[in-house]
Amino acid sequence: MTRAVGIDLGTTNSVVSVLEGGEPTVITNTEGARTTPSVVAFAKNGEVLVGEVAKRQAVTNVERTARSVKRHMGEDRWRFPATGDVDGKRYTAQEISARVLQKLKRDGEAYLGEDVTDAVITVPAYFNDSQRTATKEAGEIAGLKVLRIINEPTAAALAYGLDKENDQTILVFDLGGGTFDVSLLEIGEGVVEVKATNGDTHLGGDDWDQRIVDHLVSRFGHGYGVDLARDKMAVQRLREASEKAKIELSAASETTINLPYITASDQGPLHLDEKLTRSQFQQLTEDLLERCKAPSTRRSRTPGSRPPISTM
Known part of the structure; x- marks a missing residue:
C-alpha cells in the first residue's frame, strides 16, 4: 500500500x-x-x-x-x-x-x-x-x-503534537510569504476543530520585501534621477536583495544592500549601495504590522460564531 x-x-x-x-x-x-x-x-x-x-x-x-x-x-x-x-x-x-x-x-x-x-x-x-x-x-x-x-x-x-495534550484552546498566528491568518482552535480527545478564523489573502512576507524595494527605488531615484521600477531585471535583483536584507535584520540592527551595475545611464553603469537599519525597516512596515492586528479583532468568518477572536 x-x-x-x-x-x-x-x-x-x-x-x-x-x-x-x-x-x-x-x-x-x-x-x-x-x-x-x-x-x-x-x-x-x-x-x-x-x-x-x-x-x-x-x-x-x-x-x-x-x-x-x-x-x-x-x-x-x-x-x-x-x-x-x-x-x-x-x-x-x-x-x-x-x-x-x-x-x-x-x-x-x-x-x-x-x-x-x-x-x-x-x-x-x-x-x-x-x-x-x-x-x-x-x-x-x-x-x-x-x-x-x-x-x-x-x-x-x-x-x-498539541492534539496529544490536555483539552485546550489555542490561537495560531500564521504569517506566511503571501497570506496571513489567525485561527482559534479547540482541541479535545485528539480532535482539532477550528472555532474561528480570519485573515488577509494579500498580506505576507512579500509585502515586507516590497517595502524595502520601494524604499531603494525612491532613494536611487533621488540620487541618480533614474526610476529603477521601469527596469524589470533591476526590480528582480532588488526583490532578491530585499528579501535577504529583511532576513538579516532579524538578527542585525543594520545591513548593507550592495548591487553593482544595477542599471546604466548616459554616463555609464550605475551602482546601488544603501544601508538599512532595523529602525528604518520597522518604520517602513509599521502599517503592515497594524494590518496583522485587524484580523484578530474582526468578527470571525466561521458560520455561527459571533464574538471577535480577541474576546473568545
Whole structure:
C-alpha cells in the first residue's frame, strides 16, 4: 500500500512530508533543502524549471517566471503572464501550482522509492470554496489523488503534537510569504476543530520585501534621477536583495544592500549601495504590522460564531 504525503503548498516556499513512526518527516528535495521555492519558470528552450533553479534564473528571465501564485488561487480570470503569453500559452493558477506539486511529488518518490499517488494538501483556514477547489484541481493536474484539503493552523497544531495534550484552546498566528491568518482552535480527545478564523489573502512576507524595494527605488531615484521600477531585471535583483536584507535584520540592527551595475545611464553603469537599519525597516512596515492586528479583532468568518477572536 502506497503512503500518502502531506504537502504545504506555500506562496513563497512549499514542503512535502511523510509520516514515519507516527511522526511527520520533512522530505529533502533533490537540491538537499527542506523547502522548495514556489517558483516556476519557462526557459527559452522549452524546459520548465521549478524551485531553486527557477528562482536563480529569475533575474534574466523575469517575464517568463511565475511566483507568489497562491495569492491568485480561485481567481477565474487570472492568467500568467498578465499580458502577452509564454510560447503562445497563458496559464491558470492551478496549472502553475501543479508544476510545483509535480516537483514535490518527484522528490517524495525519490525519498520513498515508490510512486506517490495520494496527498493531503494544506490551505489557509479562511480559504473559500473556490480557492480550496482550485488547490484540489492543482493536485489532480499534478497526478495526485487529493485525499483531503486541511487547514494550515490545524496542521500546525498536529505538527506540534498539541492534539496529544490536555483539552485546550489555542490561537495560531500564521504569517506566511503571501497570506496571513489567525485561527482559534479547540482541541479535545485528539480532535482539532477550528472555532474561528480570519485573515488577509494579500498580506505576507512579500509585502515586507516590497517595502524595502520601494524604499531603494525612491532613494536611487533621488540620487541618480533614474526610476529603477521601469527596469524589470533591476526590480528582480532588488526583490532578491530585499528579501535577504529583511532576513538579516532579524538578527542585525543594520545591513548593507550592495548591487553593482544595477542599471546604466548616459554616463555609464550605475551602482546601488544603501544601508538599512532595523529602525528604518520597522518604520517602513509599521502599517503592515497594524494590518496583522485587524484580523484578530474582526468578527470571525466561521458560520455561527459571533464574538471577535480577541474576546473568545
